[in-house]
Amino acid sequence: MSSTPLVSVIMGSKSDWETMKHACDTLAQFGIAHDKRVCSAHRTPEAATEFARTAKERGVKIIIAAAGGAAHLAGVVAAHTPLPVLGVPMKGWALDGLDSLLSTVQMPGGIPVATFAIGKAGAINAALFAVATLGLADAGLAAKLDEFRASQTEKILAETLP
Numbered sequence: 001m002s003s004t005p006l007v008s009v010i011m012g013s014k015s016d017w018e019t020m021k022h023a024c025d026t027l028a029q030f031g032i033a034h035d036k037r038v039c040s041a042h043r044t045p046e047a048a049t050e051f052a053r054t055a056k057e058r059g060v061k062i063i064i065a066a067a068g069g070a071a072h073l074a075g076v077v078a079a080h081t082p083l084p085v086l087g088v089p090m091k092g093w094a095l096d097g098l099d100s101l102l103s104t105v106q107m108p109g110g111i112p113v114a115t116f117a118i119g120k121a122g123a124i125n126a127a128l129f130a131v132a133t134l135g136l137a138d139a140g141l142a143a144k145l146d147e148f149r150a151s152q153t154e155k156i157l158a159e160t161l162p
């Protein structure tokens with residue numbers, strides 16, 4: 001997207017992209033300007049902090065942060081910005097994402113991370129949540145979300161079983 005990103009999608013590793021592309025696809029479906037990048041609280045701590053500290057002045061409204069395992073990225077970013085941070089725990093490794101979920105969701109009081117489901121559903125829902133939030137100040141966007149939900153309902157009701 002070429003215009004100023006309203007949503008920044010960050011992930012701890014390129015290996016998270018297969019999942020997080022669903023968040024970016026969903027944002028694109030609603031025409032929301034967004035950017036995406038890899039940054040890690042563990043492996044690139046200065047870059048992650050700098051990203052978080054400057055996001056608001058760059059015009060970003062919402063950050064979607066994905067990480068797996070010892071998933072500290074969303075929490076660290078939330079510590080450095082007043083912007084809403086939506087955390088998406090990645091699935092995988094020995095604990096299948098439970099570790100990612102718990103390390104994303106269990107924030108100490110005072111620094112919230114809104115945490116979504118593990119994996120693809122969480123990636124899509126974080127993007128839809130960003131759409132809903134931005135839709136509070138954008139009637140056109142809110143109408144698109146209404147349409148999306150109505151067509152989803154129609155599709156499910158039309159499903160037949162073998």
Ligand SMILES: Nc1c(C(=O)O)ncn1[C@@H]1O[C@H](COP(=O)(O)O)[C@@H](O)[C@H]1O
Nearest residue numbers: 012013015040041042067068071072073
């Ligand atoms: N949890 C974090 C953080 C962080 O929280 O800062 N940085 C990378 N990672 C995670 O490590 C996993 C494995 O990464 P590699 O596949 O690169 O080894 C990824 O799911 C990533 O999000």
